[in-house]
Amino acid sequence: MAYDVVVIGSGPGGYVAAIRASQLGLKTAVIEKESLGGICLNWGCIPTKALLKSASVFEYIQHAKDFGIEASGTADFAAIIKRSRGVADKMSKGVQFLMKKNKIDVVLGFGKIKSKGVVEVTGADGKVQNVEGKHIIIATGARSRVLPNLPQDGKKVIGYREALTLPQQPKTMIVVGSGAIGVEFGYFYNALGTQVTVVEYAPRIVPVEDEDISKEFEKSLKKKGINVLTSAEVTKVDTSGNGVKATVKTAAGEQILEADVVLSAAGIQANIEGIGLEENNIKTEKGKIAVDKYYQTNVPGVYAIGDCAPGQALAHVASKEGIICIENIAYNEKKYNHQPEALDYGNVPGCTYASPEIASVGFTEKQAKEAGYEIKVGKFPLSASGKASAAGHTEGFVKVIFDAKYGEWLGTHMIGYNVTEIIIETVVARKLETTHHEVLNSIHPHPTISESVKDAIEVAYGEAIHL
Known part of the structure; x- marks a missing residue:
C-alpha cells in the first residue's frame, strides 16, 4: 500500500490533515489504533461538553423559580454518562463518514515508523503490515500526565x-x-x-x-x-x-x-513512545517532537503536529497545524499555488467551559507590561449587561488591553456566560491589526453578551456609556 501522505493518528490534527491532503489531490491513509476522532472526539472536548451541558440543565432546574417556573428533577448520573458517550460515538461516526467521502484509507492498528517512507502497523490481532508513504505525519496526541507521587490505578x-x-x-x-x-x-x-x-x-x-x-x-x-x-x-x-x-x-x-x-x-504528556523516533533519529525536545514552522522534523519526509509537537495542546491548534503542514507539502509537490502562512501562536484563543466560562487571547495585563507596552485597560462587568441580566447570568466581566501608543489590540480576557462564543472577535481583529477605532465604529447587536466587548473598549478609552 503506497500513499503520498500517511498520517499516524486520527484526532483533530490527524483527520483534518488527511482531509486537506485528499482535497489537494494527495493519496492519503490514516493509521488509528483506537477510535477515529482521537481523544478530542472520544475522550476529551466533545464528551466533556456533553457532561457540562447536563450539569447546566440540572442547575437551571434547581434555580427554575428564579425564572418564574415551577420545576423539579433529579440527576440520573448513569443516564448523563450514557448521553455523553452517545454524543462522542455520533461524532466519531461523523469522522468515519468524512474518511469515506474524501476517499481516505483507514488502517486500524498501532503505527510505528520502520524506515524512510515506511510505517509498520500492528493490528489488534497482532498481524503486521507495512504502509508506504512519501510524507509521514505524526499526530499521535497526548495522554494524562502521571505524577510520580500520584500513580493512577484507574479506580481511586x-x-x-x-x-x-x-x-x-x-x-x-x-x-x-x-x-x-x-x-x-x-x-x-x-x-x-x-x-x-x-x-x-x-x-x-x-x-x-x-x-x-x-x-x-x-x-x-x-x-x-x-x-x-x-x-x-x-x-x-x-x-x-x-x-x-x-x-x-x-x-x-x-x-x-x-x-x-x-x-x-x-497536565498531559505526548504519546511519542514506541513509534520509531529513536530508531530513525527523529529529534525530540522537552518530551515533544521538534519541528520547524511547517512541522517538518529533522528527518526529511517526517512531520509532527498537535499535542505531540511543541505548540499549545489544543484541538483547534492541532487542526490548523495539520492544514498548514499539508498545504506546505502540497506546495512543494506543485499541487498548491502558494506557501501557507505560518501559525501565529500569540493569537491562539483558549477556552474553559466550566460555569462561568473563560475565554482569552493575546497578552495578559502582566505580560503586556513586562513586554514594555504602555497600556490602556478596560473592564466591563456583565452585571451591567442587559442580555446577561435577562439570562440570569450576571457574574463575570470582559477585560480588554490595548497599546496606548498605537491602539493595537493586545489581548482580551473574559469570564462569564457564553463568552467562549465571542472571543473570536478579538482573534480576527488582532489578525487584521484592528485598532479600537474600527471596533467602536462597528455596530454591535443589542442585547448580546458580545456588545460587552465594545463596552469594555469604551471603558479603556474613557468613553463608557453603560457604566
Missing part, C-alpha cells in the same frame, strides 16, 4: 478518561490541577452534588489566565461550595482503605484530605 486515582465513565457518582472528589480539564470536571461533579476540592500547585487557579480572571473564577468556585487550595501539592496518596487519603502540603503545613476519588488533572 483516575485520569480524565475514567472521569468520563465512572460507574457511579462519587460523594467526594479531589481534583489535582486547575487547568481547563481540572476545573471543568470539578464544576461538573460539584453541580451534581459531589463535594469537590481543587488542589493547585501554582499560587492561583487557572494559572495561565490573566490574574483578574483567576480571582473572579476562584470567587465563583467558592460560591458554588468548591474548596480551593492554591500553592498546594499532593505529596502522597493512600488507597488502602475504602477511599483515598491524600497528603497535601501547603504553606500552612501538611493536611490529609479524604475522598472517594482523586482526579489527576495535572
Whole structure:
C-alpha cells in the first residue's frame, strides 16, 4: 500500500490533515489504533461538553423559580454518562463518514515508523503490515500526565478518561490541577452534588489566565461550595482503605484530605513512545517532537503536529497545524499555488467551559507590561449587561488591553456566560491589526453578551456609556 501522505493518528490534527491532503489531490491513509476522532472526539472536548451541558440543565432546574417556573428533577448520573458517550460515538461516526467521502484509507492498528517512507502497523490481532508513504505525519496526541507521587490505578486515582465513565457518582472528589480539564470536571461533579476540592500547585487557579480572571473564577468556585487550595501539592496518596487519603502540603503545613476519588488533572504528556523516533533519529525536545514552522522534523519526509509537537495542546491548534503542514507539502509537490502562512501562536484563543466560562487571547495585563507596552485597560462587568441580566447570568466581566501608543489590540480576557462564543472577535481583529477605532465604529447587536466587548473598549478609552 503506497500513499503520498500517511498520517499516524486520527484526532483533530490527524483527520483534518488527511482531509486537506485528499482535497489537494494527495493519496492519503490514516493509521488509528483506537477510535477515529482521537481523544478530542472520544475522550476529551466533545464528551466533556456533553457532561457540562447536563450539569447546566440540572442547575437551571434547581434555580427554575428564579425564572418564574415551577420545576423539579433529579440527576440520573448513569443516564448523563450514557448521553455523553452517545454524543462522542455520533461524532466519531461523523469522522468515519468524512474518511469515506474524501476517499481516505483507514488502517486500524498501532503505527510505528520502520524506515524512510515506511510505517509498520500492528493490528489488534497482532498481524503486521507495512504502509508506504512519501510524507509521514505524526499526530499521535497526548495522554494524562502521571505524577510520580500520584500513580493512577484507574479506580481511586483516575485520569480524565475514567472521569468520563465512572460507574457511579462519587460523594467526594479531589481534583489535582486547575487547568481547563481540572476545573471543568470539578464544576461538573460539584453541580451534581459531589463535594469537590481543587488542589493547585501554582499560587492561583487557572494559572495561565490573566490574574483578574483567576480571582473572579476562584470567587465563583467558592460560591458554588468548591474548596480551593492554591500553592498546594499532593505529596502522597493512600488507597488502602475504602477511599483515598491524600497528603497535601501547603504553606500552612501538611493536611490529609479524604475522598472517594482523586482526579489527576495535572497536565498531559505526548504519546511519542514506541513509534520509531529513536530508531530513525527523529529529534525530540522537552518530551515533544521538534519541528520547524511547517512541522517538518529533522528527518526529511517526517512531520509532527498537535499535542505531540511543541505548540499549545489544543484541538483547534492541532487542526490548523495539520492544514498548514499539508498545504506546505502540497506546495512543494506543485499541487498548491502558494506557501501557507505560518501559525501565529500569540493569537491562539483558549477556552474553559466550566460555569462561568473563560475565554482569552493575546497578552495578559502582566505580560503586556513586562513586554514594555504602555497600556490602556478596560473592564466591563456583565452585571451591567442587559442580555446577561435577562439570562440570569450576571457574574463575570470582559477585560480588554490595548497599546496606548498605537491602539493595537493586545489581548482580551473574559469570564462569564457564553463568552467562549465571542472571543473570536478579538482573534480576527488582532489578525487584521484592528485598532479600537474600527471596533467602536462597528455596530454591535443589542442585547448580546458580545456588545460587552465594545463596552469594555469604551471603558479603556474613557468613553463608557453603560457604566
